[in-house]
Amino acid sequence: MVAEPADSVSVSGVSVPDVPVFDVAGLTKVHGRERRVANDDLTLSIARGEIFGILGDNGAGKTTLVRQMAGLIAPTSGELRFMGTPVEEAERELTTQVGYMPQSAFALNNLTVSEAIFFTARFRGLSRRAARGEVARLLSQWAIEPLANRVAKQLSGGQRRLLQLAVTMAGSPPVLILDEPTNDLDPVNRKRVWHLLTAANQDGATIIFVTHDAVEAEKVVHRVAIMRQGRIVALGRPLDLKQEIGHRFRLELIGTPGDPPAPLARVHCTEVEPGRWLAILDKADVGEIMTNLDMQKFDDVRLSSSTLEDLYLHYATT
Amino acid sequence: MRPHNSVQHPAAQLADLILVQLSNWRWAWPQLVLTGLVAPLASMLALSTVSGGANRSLNEHILVGMLMFALLFQNQNQVAGNFSFMKANGTLEFFAAQPVSRVLLAIATVGAFFLLSLPALLVIVVVGALVLGVGLSLSPWLLVVVPLCVVSAAGIGALIGSLTNTMEESGAASLVVTFLMTGCGPVLIPADRLPAAINAIGVLNPATYAASALRASLTGTVGSRLPVDLAVLALFAAGVLLLLVKRMPWRMRR
Numbered sequence: 045m046v047a048e049p050a051d052s053v054s055v056s057g058v059s060v061p062d063v064p065v066f067d068v069a070g071l072t073k074v075h076g077r078e079r080r081v082a083n084d085d086l087t088l089s090i091a092r093g094e095i096f097g098i099l100g101d102n103g104a105g106k107t108t109l110v111r112q113m114a115g116l117i118a119p120t121s122g123e124l125r126f127m128g129t130p131v132e133e134a135e136r137e138l139t140t141q142v143g144y145m146p147q148s149a150f151a152l153n154n155l156t157v158s159e160a161i162f163f164t165a166r167f168r169g170l171s172r173r174a175a176r177g178e179v180a181r182l183l184s185q186w187a188i189e190p191l192a193n194r195v196a197k198q199l200s201g202g203q204r205r206l207l208q209l210a211v212t213m214a215g216s217p218p219v220l221i222l223d224e225p226t227n228d229l230d231p232v233n234r235k236r237v238w239h240l241l242t243a244a245n246q247d248g249a250t251i252i253f254v255t256h257d258a259v260e261a262e263k264v265v266h267r268v269a270i271m272r273q274g275r276i277v278a279l280g281r282p283l284d285l286k287q288e289i290g291h292r293f294r295l296e297l298i299g300t301p302g303d304p305p306a307p308l309a310r311v312h313c314t315e316v317e318p319g320r321w322l323a324i325l326d327k328a329d330v331g332e333i334m335t336n337l338d339m340q341k342f343d344d345v346r347l348s349s350s351t352l353e354d355l356y357l358h359y360a361t362t
Numbered sequence: 363m364r365p366h367n368s369v370q371h372p373a374a375q376l377a378d379l380i381l382v383q384l385s386n387w388r389w390a391w392p393q394l395v396l397t398g399l400v401a402p403l404a405s406m407l408a409l410s411t412v413s414g415g416a417n418r419s420l421n422e423h424i425l426v427g428m429l430m431f432a433l434l435f436q437n438q439n440q441v442a443g444n445f446s447f448m449k450a451n452g453t454l455e456f457f458a459a460q461p462v463s464r465v466l467l468a469i470a471t472v473g474a475f476f477l478l479s480l481p482a483l484l485v486i487v488v489v490g491a492l493v494l495g496v497g498l499s500l501s502p503w504l505l506v507v508v509p510l511c512v513v514s515a516a517g518i519g520a521l522i523g524s525l526t527n528t529m530e531e532s533g534a535a536s537l538v539v540t541f542l543m544t545g546c547g548p549v550l551i552p553a554d555r556l557p558a559a560i561n562a563i564g565v566l567n568p569a570t571y572a573a574s575a576l577r578a579s580l581t582g583t584v585g586s587r588l589p590v591d592l593a594v595l596a597l598f599a600a601g602v603l604l605l606l607v608k609r610m611p612w613r614m615r616r
Binding site: 114115131142150153154159163170 | 368369370374375378381382385387389451452453455456458459460461462613614615616
């Protein structure tokens with residue numbers, strides 16, 4: 045057995061330098077003439093083999109960050125390196141090693157599902173035969189064989205998202221950047237996405253994704269960055285971040301939309317969707333609040349230890 | 363995971379990009395051919411009644427003018443629309459995120475539209491010659507002239523599509539350019555029937571050289587002017603393609 049050099053790791057039998065996949069330092073992006081700050085002094089590092097989630101509310105700057113990582117837009121200032129090379133000098137590395145899935149799913153709308161996967165695999169250097177094999181593999185993996193000959197623009201939003209994921213994974217790029225991979229998907233397909241992404245990660249892929257779906261992301265993510273107004277407000281493993289905000293409980297109440305339930309008036313309480321209230325409680329408050337809660341007013345009451353969604357709500361809204 | 367540093371051979375990539383662009387249009391090519399035919403053929407029939415069939419030079423100008431019209435409508439306008447569509451739908455960004463060359467993408471798009479425009483051009487030449495009574499004597503130079511004309515027209519279209527912000531803007535800009543190019547110079551009307559000012563402006567209009575080269579190679583009147591026409595067209599086509607590659611929205615946008 046040949047030992048790897050100290051600063052190298054083996055990926056699929058190929059020795060590669062053991063540097064972060066992305067190294068971001070003081071990254072700032074200012075958009076347009078109105079000088080809108082989309083990313084403000086971001087610093088983070090993503091290691092090879094990580095599943096890294098980027099969470100945040102709308103307009104937090106998540107998409108701008110990943111578009112810079114994919115080399116599509118240039119940073120205004122700061123450093124952004126891919127495998128140790130500044131992104132502006134890493135076009136070949138980025139285009140051959142990164143599969144980027146944007147939020148919108150209209151790029152290859154006039155091709156059939158099979159053609160979209162086939163041509164993407166070809167562009168990524170696969171022979172015609174290998175590309176045909178890739179089409180068969182991905183159609184089966186994403187359970188979209190019946191759609192093989194359908195034109196992309198005729199697909200539903202969810203089917204198009206699955207096609208987009210299959211296209212992004214064509215040729216098995218070692219780094220995947222996925223902007224809202226579970227948007228438009230039903231629960232079964234959301235589960236499929238997380239399952240297949242976990243499998244790709246076990247096969248060596250580094251996965252970076254943007255999502256609002258904190259509940260499901262928690263099942264797969266190694267580390268998260270929570271963004272708010274262009275800044276990173278929390279960064280780390282979900283477990284560590286939960287400890288940072290103390291040992292807390294989440295109280296979820298399902299009832300009538302409106303004002304916060306009375307006993308929750310003095311704690312931070314969010315109506316995450318109409319009639320669904322979420323409060324993060326200190327251990328000391330739980331007994332008193334539960335005693336004073338009028339259970340008759342709610343269809344459902346759930347008390348549990350805090351989750352990634354709670355962290356997201358804590359950091360992104362407070 | 364397979365090792366990743368493979369890039370497709372440029373020839374294979376060009377072929378695949380042409381196939382992608384042709385596949386995009388397989389659903390709409392009959393309409394594409396039709397729109398490329400209807401305006402030029404209708405105009406030609408109307409102008410043939412005015413010309414009265416007596417003046418050979420005028421009839422040759424009408425035939426070639428209609429070919430230019432078809433080239434501009436079919437290539438320039440459609441390519442402008444295609445680039446604008448690719449920009450709006452994220453297709454350009456999709457290609458920019460792949461190991462795809464933007465030069466090859468530009469050439470493939472222009473090439474695909476060249477292939478799509480051939481049927482309409484052929485029909486206009488045959489019908490036009492019959493209706494206008496123009497005697498055709500095809501020169502082998504056509505094999506050089508037609509691609510140069512198509513690349514120039516499509517290149518302008520691609521540039522318009524890349525530089526404008528919306529599909530509406532692109533459509534309007536392309537239409538204005540179409541009328542300017544067919545109107546400003548001896549494209550549709552012989553030089554001796556045009557005011558001196560229009561003939562002077564026509565010297566700066568690439569359509570003047572394209573029309574002159576097409577006329578010469580369709581009617582077998584190849585003379586000393588053809589090399590000049592070809593040189594101007596080649597320079598213009600190269601310049602447009604270079605500008606397109608430079609200005610096409612691609613990676614690391616500010």
